[in-house]
Amino acid sequence: MKNNDEFISILIEECKKQDIDISLEKAEKLAIYKDLLLEWNEKINLTAITDEYEIIVKHFVDCLECTKALKEEREIVDIGTGAGFPGMVLAIYYPEKNFTLIDALNKRILFLDDIICKLQLNNVKLIHGRAEEVIRINNLYEAYDACVSRAVAQLPVLLEYTSPYIKVNGKCIIMKGDSIEDEIKLSQNALKVLNLKINKKYYYSYTINNEKYSRTILDVVKNNKTPSKYPRNYGKIKKAPL
Ligand code: SAM
Numbered sequence: 001m002k003n004n005d006e007f008i009s010i011l012i013e014e015c016k017k018q019d020i021d022i023s024l025e026k027a028e029k030l031a032i033y034k035d036l037l038l039e040w041n042e043k044i045n046l047t048a049i050t051d052e053y054e055i056i057v058k059h060f061v062d063c064l065e066c067t068k069a070l071k072e073e074r075e076i077v078d079i080g081t082g083a084g085f086p087g088m089v090l091a092i093y094y095p096e097k098n099f100t101l102i103d104a105l106n107k108r109i110l111f112l113d114d115i116i117c118k119l120q121l122n123n124v125k126l127i128h129g130r131a132e133e134v135i136r137i138n139n140l141y142e143a144y145d146a147c148v149s150r151a152v153a154q155l156p157v158l159l160e161y162t163s164p165y166i167k168v169n170g171k172c173i174i175m176k177g178d179s180i181e182d183e184i185k186l187s188q189n190a191l192k193v194l195n196l197k198i199n200k201k202y203y204y205s206y207t208i209n210n211e212k213y214s215r216t217i218l219d220v221v222k223n224n225k226t227p228s229k230y231p232r233n234y235g236k237i238k239k240a241p242l
Contacts, residue, residue, distance in 0.1 A: 001052045004031040010053065014061045018204060022064070022093070029092045029119050030060050036115055037083060044107045046083040057206050062175070062215065063089035066148055068202050069173045069219045073145035074098060077165050079131045080152030084112050086175065087148060091124045100144070102127045102134060131161040132231035142167050142226065150175035155183040155218075156190040156241045163194045164226045171199070171221050178214035190242035195224035 001007050008027045015022045034055050040046055049058050063086030070076070070090070074097050078087025081101040091099040101124060103109055109128045116124050127134050135141055147162040147170070155174065162172045176183065184198065191197065200219040205212055231237065 004028075004035075007031050007034065007052055007056070011056045011060060014056050014206075015064060018061055018065065018206070020061065020064045020067060026092055030089070032119060033084070033088070033092065033115055034060075036111070036118060040111045040114070044111065046108065046111060054208065057208060058213075059085055060089055061206070062086075063150070064093060065202065065204055065215070065217060066090055066173050066175070067093060069171070069200070069217055070094075070097075070146060070148075073171070075144045076100070076146045076148060077102065077140070077144045079147060079149045079158075079162050079165070080104070081112070082108055082151075084115060086150055088112060088115060088124065090148065091121060092119065095121075095123055098123050098125070100125045100127060100140075102129065102131055104128075104130045130234060131165075132234055132237065135164055135231065140165055142170075144170060146171050146173060148173045148175070154241070155180075155187040157237055159187060159190045159194055159196060159220070160231045160237055160242055163196055163220070163222055164231050166222050168222055168225055171219055172196070174218040174220060176216045176218060178216060180216045180218065184218075187242075191220075193242055194222075194226055194230060196220050196222055 008031050011027050049055055066086050077100045079102055081087045081103050087099050087101040106128045109126050112126050144165050147165050149162055152158055198218055199221040202217040205214040
């Protein structure tokens with residue numbers, strides 16, 4: 001792309017295609033985020049996607065699809081946020097909501113801290129550590145209205161990482177690809193044990209260079225408290241997923 005004006009107008013246009021309304025001010029912040037993402041990506045591994053158009057569609061607009069599932073929730077946690085997807089993008093979109101972004105890799109947390117400073121965001125908190133550990137260390141059990149997560153683990157494992165963070169009646173918004181039905185079948189026990197129910201599925205797709213990408217967002221509701229033994233430690237989760 002020639003410059004950030006072009007980046008911003010294509011971003012707004014791509015959002016419109018997916019029925020997502022975004023202001024010029026927020027799109028400008030995402031353009032700065034993109035510049036920093038590409039700059040830091042030269043030093044540390046943040047993303048394999050470096051084409052600016054693909055960053056718009058596969059990262060920014062993709063993350064903004066969560067706005068279709070998020071409503072009144074105010075306190076939101078992103079598990080395995082990586083370079084801030086979807087949590088940082090959503091924090092830019094929703095300055096009135098508070099976000100906690102958790103990741104096991106400290107280098108990514110340092111990058112996210114730079115974004116917070118450069119964009120002067122006051123609604124984002126960062127935590128370095130494994131989700132199944134920091135929940136107890138930082139006293140975050142059932143502390144959030146919603147949890148978001150993209151590309152972190154298979155659904156039964158991910159539900160054990162994420163659902164203990166949300167309050168009863170809160171929701172997990174899980175971003176997945178198109179072959180979700182097999183993962184859902186594999187997750188029946190996890191859903192039962194963790195008192196969860198799949199409330200809704202959102203389907204969307206986009207096309208880049210004649211290739212179609214189909215995606216699903218699962219809206220999973222927590223009906224009752226999480227039994228206190230969950231989440232188990234990493235060794236147990238890995239050895240015997242729910
Ligand atoms: N969500 C981002 C995205 O969609 O681009 C990053 C996805 S990346 C494939 C997976 C991220 O999850 C990595 O940054 C990794 O460090 C983090 N991760 C994996 N397991 C985790 C855990 N148990 N707790 C915290 N972070 C975890």
